Amino acid sequence: MLTHNNLLHQVHNLFDIVPAVPGDRFLSLLPPWHAYERACEYFIFSLGIEQVYTNIIHLKDDLREYQPQYMISVPLVFQTLYSGIQKQLSTSSAIRKLIALSLIRISMAYMEFKNIYEGKCLSRNQKRPSYIAAILDWLYARVVAAILLPLHLLANKIVYSKIHASIGISKAGICGGGSLPVHVDKFFEAVGTKIQVGYGLTESSPVVAARRPHCNVLGSVGPPIRHTEIKVVNEETGEDLPPGSKGIVKARGPQIMQGYYKNPIATNQAIDENGWLNTGDIGWISPVHSVGRSRNSGGFIVLEGRAKDTIVLSTGENVEPEQLEEAAMRSSLIQQIVVIGQDRRRLGAIIVPNKEEIMLVSKKLSGSDSDAVELTKVKIAGLLSEELRKWTSDCSFQIGPILVIDEPFTIDSGLMTATMKIRRNQVMELYKEQIDDLYK
Known part of the structure; x- marks a missing residue:
């Protein structure tokens, strides 16, 4: 059972994740009965700003017409958007297609090196890199990124500006309800459309972790939200695992449900006596390092599938x-x-x-x-x-x-x-x- 306080906690947390202001417009492709949609809807209404509902059939037209600052959806919709853009590029003339695809590859490389020198890369290695190796890595990434930057800016002017004009999403796409494929994540980052991925379950009303605008680490679902704890345990023994080790993800916080309605057996299987919710997801937590390419991504959660899907x-x-x-x-x-x-x-x-x-x-x-x-x-x-x-x-x-x-x-x-x-x-x-x- 989810309570009013569960959802209220999530609305407060969304201010950290989505820095929306009056005048912004949200486009939503979520079913209205879903907890993810409900929490986002309450957040949007609390700001007194506009929300537009659409579906896959009308998505393209509504993006062009309403030019939303934010789009709230599931991974499949972003994949559909990605496929549509790729198809449009593939139907261009041979020279335009070659130029566009080449510039996208360059932008992806630029963003990869930019993430390295900004410390926004993921690592499972618990050993901290040496200062000398970290400095050399930082310098190399900085130099290569500087070389690629003019071509990235050129691509933004002649290619990505047309993409932005057709899809809007000038601030961010808010993605949850599943895993966003890495190639889709990298593509939108390269063309300058930020996708903030979040993670949670209906039982956690629903968010437990999310990527932030200032530290949008690709491949992760971000760090835990306020007042929320995440840990990874051994699937067989239930023993807590150190950062970098893969196991079952568990969550605890004020947004966790009280239990399944009139079903204490299922509730006890999902939530232990200490209040930890077994998410059933396999993942790991990025170790914290003070230096190196992962220095700003410590504590971020990475998911690798469902335990029951193995x-x-x-x-x-x-x-x-x-x-x-x-x-x-x-x-x-x-x-x-x-x-x-x-x-x-x-x-x-x-x-x-x-x-x-x-x-x-x-x-x-x-x-x-x-x-x-x-x-x-x-x-x-x-x-x-x-x-x-x-x-x-x-x-x-x-x-x-x-x-x-x-x-x-x-x-x-x-x-x-x-x-x-x-x-x-x-x-x-x-x-x-x-x-x-x-x-x-």
């Missing part, structure tokens, strides 16, 4: 599917993906292909402009396998057999949550027979 292969190896899924989603041919393989010898995947992109690639390969190019699921699976090898080559595990399905996962079908996260167990149950055939 796939255990028949070989005994544990696989976190989110890393593979995030890498695969960089492909324009893949609309949705669920990595599978529990108790199997190797990993597989259920994929909803992007039919338009698949058709374009197929036409290019066949040398035909006709719309009658035959696309069987076997051919589509072949194209997708090549894409997976390309985008997941740096991952520890590779994906084997692929099940291609036509219907995307949606909230209405019950295969996605209200925050647009795929319900992994429901998807695997629905396609159980096809998955069994896949591994024969």
Whole structure:
């Protein structure tokens, strides 16, 4: 049960995370019954400022019309926005496309070196770097960033200004309800659109940690909010782990729920006698260092998936599917993906292909402009396998057999949550027979 005081605590914390002022406009793509939306809505109304509600269908038009200073949404919406921008760039003339993509890569490199000399990088290493090594690292990053800065400013003038004009979001995008892919995070940072990622659960009404405007460390969900404690424990023993060690994330604070309504057994499983909420998420806390590239990111929380989502292969190896899924989603041919393989010898995947992109690639390969190019699921699976090898080559595990399905996962079908996260167990149950055939 969440109380008025739980939500009031979150409204006060949002002033630290979102420095909005009268005159700002918020665009929201969240379902109104969700705790994330409710806390944000109360915050916005407390300022007496404007909020505009939209959805995926009208997102592009509403961004252009209302030019919001802030957009509140889930990772999937930012991924959709990213894909739309990439598609627009890919349809430009060859020379414009080359210039734009080259400048984006330069800006990404510039921001990477800028984050190094500003101390906004993540590290799991508990050992503090030496002063000499830290100074040399700082000097090198500063020099390279200075060299790249003129090209970054040029890109902002001739490329990113057009992106800003089409999407607004002049102050920040507020992202929660799931993990934001790193490549999307880096892209928006490079083009000058700040994305502040937060983390929490409905049971914590909902925020427990968030990135701040002045220290927006990519790859993290930020430090804990005020009056909130975060720790990481061993999944099997429950023992507290030191910073940098990966385990189950637990949270404690005034925003934690009193319990599940009339369900004391479930409440006792979720919250221990000391008030610690078991989030069920796997993560680690960045160690605190006084020098070096991570000196300003100590205490930031990094999430690496859900404990219950871990796939255990028949070989005994544990696989976190989110890393593979995030890498695969960089492909324009893949609309949705669920990595599978529990108790199997190797990993597989259920994929909803992007039919338009698949058709374009197929036409290019066949040398035909006709719309009658035959696309069987076997051919589509072949194209997708090549894409997976390309985008997941740096991952520890590779994906084997692929099940291609036509219907995307949606909230209405019950295969996605209200925050647009795929319900992994429901998807695997629905396609159980096809998955069994896949591994024969």
